[in-house]
Amino acid sequence: MDYASCALCPRMCGVDRTAGELGFCRCPDTALVAKVMRHAWEEPALAGPGGSGAIFFGGCTLGCRYCQNRAISGGPVGTPMDAAALRAAMEGLIREGAENIDLITPTHFLPTILPALRPKLPVPVVYNCGGYERVETIAALDGLVDVYLPDLKYADSGLARRLSGAEDYFETACRTIEAMVRQVGPVQWQGDRVVRGVIVRHLILPGQVENSLRVLDYLGDAFAPGQILVSLMRQYTPMGGLPAPFDRTVTEEEYQAALSWVYLNRLEGFTQEAEAADRQYIPDF
Numbered sequence: 001m002d003y004a005s006c007a008l009c010p011r012m013c014g015v016d017r018t019a020g021e022l023g024f025c026r027c028p029d030t031a032l033v034a035k036v037m038r039h040a041w042e043e044p045a046l047a048g049p050g051g052s053g054a055i056f057f058g059g060c061t062l063g064c065r066y067c068q069n070r071a072i073s074g075g076p077v078g079t080p081m082d083a084a085a086l087r088a089a090m091e092g093l094i095r096e097g098a099e100n101i102d103l104i105t106p107t108h109f110l111p112t113i114l115p116a117l118r119p120k121l122p123v124p125v126v127y128n129c130g131g132y133e134r135v136e137t138i139a140a141l142d143g144l145v146d147v148y149l150p151d152l153k154y155a156d157s158g159l160a161r162r163l164s165g166a167e168d169y170f171e172t173a174c175r176t177i178e179a180m181v182r183q184v185g186p187v188q189w190q191g192d193r194v195v196r197g198v199i200v201r202h203l204i205l206p207g208q209v210e211n212s213l214r215v216l217d218y219l220g221d222a223f224a225p226g227q228i229l230v231s232l233m234r235q236y237t238p239m240g241g242l243p244a245p246f247d248r249t250v251t252e253e254e255y256q257a258a259l260s261w262v263y264l265n266r267l268e269g270f271t272q273e274a275e276a277a278d279r280q281y282i283p284d285f
Helices: 083-095 107-116 135-140 157-164 169-184 209-222 252-264
Strands: 031-039 052-057 079-081 101-104 125-129 147-150 188-190 193-203 229-233
Touching (some): 031 083, 052 083, 107 135, 135 169, 169 209
Parallel strands (some): 052 101, 101 125, 125 147, 147 193, 193 229
Antiparallel strands (some): 031 079, 188 193
């Protein structure tokens, strides 16, 4: 894992970031940290009273057109941090009472993050990503990450191309999630907290129920009941600039259709109330 001839994500740009070359993410050869905070709005089994110790990284390897964090995901935004500074930020969050260290959109900075995770931290490390990852990248995290929190956004390749420029998203993300499960095993609980395992997030998109049903069918077919957890999200918030139907929130009918498929596929996990589709839950960057 290095920044030269960069192949950290499936874009496989091949640029030499150590020489100032820029790939899809347009980020340099050091981590850019947009925000460090205790974050109370992750899944209840992760956040708890102390919150997640969230580290939001600038830039992104996916670039979804509807991203709620576009203020930081759209380019090289944030404070440069080397591995030592990043480790200090993690330890500071733990001292403040964070129940885990939550790495949010971290993949394009892995060469800086990996040494910051050694030696192993005393709380679970959560790898919070868009699901569009290389299996080789997941292998490099073996022994350092406890909980994977990937998205599974699309089963529809046309939708993935239109909204994220990643026509190969579904097959790539499926391989990724299967590799994550092989690495950390089934979900493990400590009291009411998940301390190891995979929680797959799926954001219902307005007007795209069929996409959601196909995603949930895959998860039900690929994993035994209880092997993973699923977080079904209805928090889609129109951010402007997209045509109908992406200019509105998810309807109750759309949400109920997807929720019924969760039950049909015997999937366990978390759901969201309609109030989640509100800008107040987007961190102030």
